[in-house]
Amino acid sequence: MKITDIEAFAVNVPLVPFEDGGIGPYVTNHNSLTDMDRILVRVDTDEGISGWGEVRVFLTPEATVSIIEEGIRPLVVGQSPFELEKLRRQVFIEYANADMFFAPVEVACWDIVGKSLEKPIYELLGGWTAPSQTDMKHRGHQDDYADAHEIEVAYCLGILSPEQSRQRAAEVLDQGFSVLKTKAGRDWKEDVARIKAMHDEVDGELEFRLDPNQGWTIDQAIRVGSKLADAGIYLQYMEQPIRVDAHTSLASLKNQTGQPLGPNEDTYIPHNLRRLIDAGAIDVAVLDLTPAGGLAGLRQQAAIAEDAGIPIAHHCAFDLGVRTAAILHAVHGIPGFSLPPDSVYYGWEDDITVDPFDSTNGTLRVPQSPGLGVEVDRSTIEEYRIA
Structure with a gap:
């Protein structure tokens, strides 16, 4: 089997407004979103099997x-979609990181391989791997989890007022979520107030990211973490609180x-x-x-974290059904995602x-x-395609 063509489709899909039960506008410390651009990627083969991938927009x-x-x-046409490790190692562009652009193509290749072998991707990744080494359960209890194909997800919320956040936290808990992640970074004092309001509203029954x-800045992050701890609130984690490549400061913050x-x-x-x-x-x-370059690169990163005894979560980038499916297969089939x-x-x-996911519970x-x-x-x- 050989790859014969790749085609990319840009779409723009609106978000449901907050007042209608949605999350728009989704406010972060650098933008406010009421819709999102996404790129769908189709990879075709000479045996008539096509696969799909998805990625966010970079630049435009x-x-x-x-x-x-x-x-x-041009780097992958004519090659086998089965030789994923070969493909990802040869996609090299000098002075640039091509991984993020190769990732949807790589996922589409996994899609093709799974369709060809008539197996879901998580089985190709090794099957249902949880409990992982970071969340080990006794071997005798494995049958209790034999059909656990439901993946719990964390609800994500933009920057809102403390009162709006309080309202949504109660709704999220009622919908069956146990973890809520909220954006922050515009005003660290307001960030603390919002977490406190949500924590109080649900009487500590939700975990927060x-x-x-x-x-x-490092001093603001220290104050945020310390004030929450003083209030008896311990986050599941603070996600990238300060700039990248400041590892000594991150270690100091943790301590x-x-x-x-x-x-x-x-x-x-x-x-x-x-x-x-x-x-x-x-x-x-x-x-x-x-950014890992696809599922194979993600598996390599997960192995590094798991070997260090560090639990793993997967990031969200406003994913439609294709990348959402890829993430579900990844966290279900790669060890370490606990x-x-x-x-x-x-x-x-x-x-x-055609059949959207059900996330009501x-x-x-x-x-x-x-x-x-x-x-x-x-x-x-075609309905949402960007001209």
């Missing part, structure tokens, strides 16, 4: 499509606040995961398959798959059909 939709179709495509996207740290953007930089571990600056690895992945899937007005079910296990609706792509 046109630039992302161009790099995938004109830059990545706080993500300022590098928005705090001064007692709040677990979950670097994310730091893990996008090659070899940083190992450096974070060596510096004692990481408690949770918040990984992402896109914390719920982030998701905003419930926030979309529509999806580009705080979980998403891993598809059981071959490959990614989702069918892309081409008419919906």
Whole structure:
């Protein structure tokens, strides 16, 4: 089997407004989103089997499509989609990191392989691997989890007022979620107030993740973590509280606040995961398959974290059904993912798959059909396609 073509499609899909039960506008320390651009990637083969991948937009939709179709495509056309490790090692562009643009192509290849072998991707990754070494259960209890294909996900919320956050926290708990992640970074005092309001509203029944996207200075981060600890609130983790490549400061922050740290953007930089571990600056690895170059690269990163005894969560980048499916297969089939992945899937007005996921109970079910296990609706792509 050989790859014959790659085509990328840029779409723009709206978010459900907050007042209608959604998350729009989704406010972070650097933007406010009411819709999101995504790129869908189709890889074709000479045996008539096609696979799909998905990635966020980098710079512009046109630039992302161009790099995938004109830059990545010539490097992989004519080669076998089964030889994934060979492909990802030879996709090299001098002075640039091509991993993020290769990732959707790599996922599409996994989709093709799964369809060809009539197996879901998580089985190709090794099958259902939880409990992992970071969450070990006794061998005698394995049968209790034999059909656990439901993956708990963390609810993600933008920066809102303390009162709006309080309201949504109660709703999230009622919907069956146990973890809520909220953005932060515009005003550290307001960030503390919002977490306190939500914690009080749910009487401590939700765990919280706080993500300022590098928005705090080290002194602000210390005050945030310490004030929350003084109030008896211990986060599941603080995600990338300060800028990347400040590993000594991260280690100092961890020691001064007692709040677990979950670097994310730091893990996008090659070899940083190992450096974070060596510096004692990481408690949770918040990984992402896109900067890792796809599922094979993600598996390699997860092995590093698991060997260090560090739990792993998967990052969310406003994923439609294709990348959501890839993430579910990854956290189900790769050892080490013991914390719920982030998701905003419930926030979309529509999806580009024929049968959208059901996220009403705080979980998403891993598809059981071959490959990614989702069918892309081409008419919906055309409806939301960016001209």
